[in-house]
Amino acid sequence: xxxxxxxxxxxxxxxxxxxxxxxxxxxxxxxxxxxxxxxxxxxxxxxxxxxxxxxxxxxxxxxxxxxxxxxxxxxxxxxxxxxxxxxxxxxxxxxxxxxxxxxxxxxxxxxxxxxxxxxxxxxxxxxxxxxxxxxxxxxxxxxxxxxxxxxxxxxxxxxxxxxx
Numbered sequence: 293x294x295x296x297x298x299x300x301x302x303x304x305x306x307x308x309x310x311x312x313x314x315x316x317x318x319x320x321x322x323x324x325x326x327x328x329x330x331x332x333x334x335x336x337x338x339x340x341x342x343x344x345x346x347x348x349x350x351x352x353x354x355x356x357x358x359x360x361x362x363x364x365x366x367x368x369x370x371x372x373x374x375x376x377x378x379x380x381x382x383x384x385x386x387x388x389x390x391x392x393x394x395x396x397x398x399x400x401x402x403x404x405x406x407x408x409x410x411x412x413x414x415x416x417x418x419x420x421x422x423x424x425x426x427x428x429x430x431x432x433x434x435x436x437x438x439x440x441x442x443x444x445x446x447x448x449x450x451x452x453x454x455x456x
Contacts, residue, residue, distance in 0.1 A: 295436060297432065298332060298347070300437070301436060301437060302329060302332075302435070302437075303435050304434040305327055306433060307328065307431070309428055310428075331438055332438075334447055338358065338362070338363050340358035343362070349432060351432065354429075358425070360424055363421060363425075364421045371418045375414075376412060380408075385413065390403070390405075391405060402417070402419075
């Protein structure tokens with residue numbers, strides 16, 4: 293009996309991600325040759341994708357549509373903010389430039405430069421895929437029972453498991 297994707301299984305899959313509206317390719321795990329391995333139920337991949345993979349088994353391929361609110365959420369206009377230009381000293385600014393900032397807690401915030409002038413820089417801290425409906429072409433490579441250790445640590449270990 294081949295294992296299906298369900299809670300507390302470890303799944304390896306390849307995917308190709310496209311923007312539903314434009315059909316343009318965003319990224320593909322096949323380019324890197326590294327499949328994604330995750331523990332089902334641990335919140336390691338976007339919820340709308342995980343939910344729609346339940347019940348699939350190794351060798352299966354599927355085109356999965358994930359609406360924005362179940363992917364990276366809607367765009368939040370409050371996340372587009374102006375900051376003083378002096379915060380960005382020594383950075384050759386250009387529109388579309390991705391930047392990272394450190395939070396006081398030591399986390400990392402990703403942002404994109406939207407606009408700038410002599411005094412201010414406008415940055416967008418929304419996820420680049422926020423507000424976009426996504427299509428994942430998914431190919432399940434392997435499904436197995438998670439080990440007790442993986443369930444305890446809430447993520448997949450071993451081959452293809454990623455470290456946090």
